[in-house]
Amino acid sequence: MRTSELSGKALEALIAQALGDPPGSQYLTRWPDMDQVLERFAIQVAPMAGKNWIWCAVVVGKPGTGIEAGPWIEGQTIRIAVGRAIVAARYGREIPDPP
Numbered sequence: 001m002r003t004s005e006l007s008g009k010a011l012e013a014l015i016a017q018a019l020g021d022p023p024g025s026q027y028l029t030r031w032p033d034m035d036q037v038l039e040r041f042a043i044q045v046a047p048m049a050g051k052n053w054i055w056c057a058v059v060v061g062k063p064g065t066g067i068e069a070g071p072w073i074e075g076q077t078i079r080i081a082v083g084r085a086i087v088a089a090r091y092g093r094e095i096p097d098p099p
Contacts, residue, residue: 001094001095001096001097002093002094003073003084003087003088003091003092003093003094003095004073004074004084004093006083006087006095007080008028011027011028011080011084012027012028012083014083014087014091014095015027015083015086015087018067018087018089018090018091027079027083028077028079028083031079034079034082037082037086038082040062040065041059041060041061041062041065041067041089042060042061042062043057043058043059043060043082043085043086044057044058045057045058045078045081045082045085048074051074054074054075054081055074055075055078055080055081055082056072056073056074056075056081057072057073057075057078057081057082057084058071058072058073059086059088059089061089067086068089069089070086070088070089070090071088071089071093072085073085073088
């Protein structure tokens with residue numbers, strides 16, 4: 001499955017796994033420490049006017065964080081874009097189909 005197509009519980013489970021958090025976090029509806037995650041992993045995110053204001057995110061990466069730079073990823077919301085970017089940076093653009 002393409003990382004850019006992840007959504008729902010599968011995306012939330014992979015975000016938790018990539019960040020080393022316990023499963024069950026609801027990243028797509030609540031992400032109270034998202035600003036800290038953006039800073040810790042040097043994630044850039046912005047709505048793109050030329051793409052009808054869809055959100056785009058990329059992990060630039062910081063040494064020692066365990067997550068290296070990744071590709072630009074899109075999402076309908078800021079949380080989806082950031083979550084997909086984290087998963088893509090950690091596991092790549094293609095992952096095995098989630099259960």
